[in-house]
Amino acid sequence: MRMSMFIGAALVLVAIAGSAAAQVAALGSTARGGTSQVGRTLAAAISEAAPFQMRPQELANTADYIPLVNAGEIEFGISNIVQLTYAVNGTGMSEGRPNPNLKMVARLMPFRNAYIVRRDSDIQSITDLKGKRVPVFADRALGDYVTKGYLANAEMTLDDVEGVAVPNFPRMWASFQEGSTDVTIVVVGAGNSREFDATFGIRYLSLDDSEVAIDRMRQFLPQTYSQTLGADANIPGIVTDTNVNVFDYTLWANAEVSDDMVYQAVAALWEKESDLLAGGPFWRGFTKEQMGMDVGVEYHPGAIKFFREKGVWTE
Secondary structure, three states, X not given: OHHHHHHHHHHHHHHHHHHHHHOEEEEEEEOOHHHHHHHHHHHXXXXXXXXXXXXXXXXXXXXXXXXXXXXXXXXEEEEEHHHHHXXXXXXXXXXXXXXXXXXXXXXXXXEEEEEEEEOOOOOOOHHHHOOOEEEEXXXXXXXHHHHHHHHHHOOOOHHHOEEEEOOOHHHHHHHHHHOOOOOEEEEOOOHHHHHHHHHHOEEEOOOOOOHHHHHHHHOOOOOOEEEEEOHHHOOOOOOOOEEEEEEEEEEEEEOOOOHHHHHXXXXXXXXXXXXXXXXXXXXXXXXXXXOOOOOOOOEOHHHHHHHHHHOOOOO
């Protein structure tokens, strides 16, 4: 009798374990940088509040997991809207490689970025970069599109600057630190920009926020927009009104992920807003009511259902 009870209990435990194992979703993310930090915070919040576990599957680059999510091998992924737009349409940095099975789940937060120079530099605007040493990236890298977008804002191209080749963002920052470039791209207010400011002082370069100038940027950075930050933002390097670039960070999923799983993921983010905001400076600007904003990419039905129920979905 005891043996029968033992076997029965063991079978129940196996069934429960099998059920739990089935309720795990992978999140495509990177092993380093801001995307890694965002992914880990997001996965922890969803795992705590949703009836399934989300586990980051960290690869070297966003381009490595985009096709895996499109193929259904990974359920979810995160990236900025520039990369997602190009990936879905098979243009730009995803030229000839469309990923039509990617659907928006949530707009996460504005990702503010800009050029900085040393505080004592004679460079006062992007136009002043003509003939200066500017970091340049391999064709179709994200940094390549950001650089071309910034220059286009000032009606300039790579031909107007002295390009210094860098393989990635960490090397770009190191080049600026050692003085082999005159300017560098940073996430506004990020840790490395504050370190630069503490070491030698920095100053942000303001973008032209006119409609025509932003449209020029969007040739390289779709869905990008401008935001004005003042000295009251308490960001080292911003001492007067400065226009910085912004593109949104996004959570997306394979189109075949169940409506219920996507619904529960968004519901968890809605519930855990305070936890996300406490997850570090990258989450600054996250607002749960804006998760369903139109960013030019089709939303997953499960997400639409949730946003409609909350009254924040705009047809």
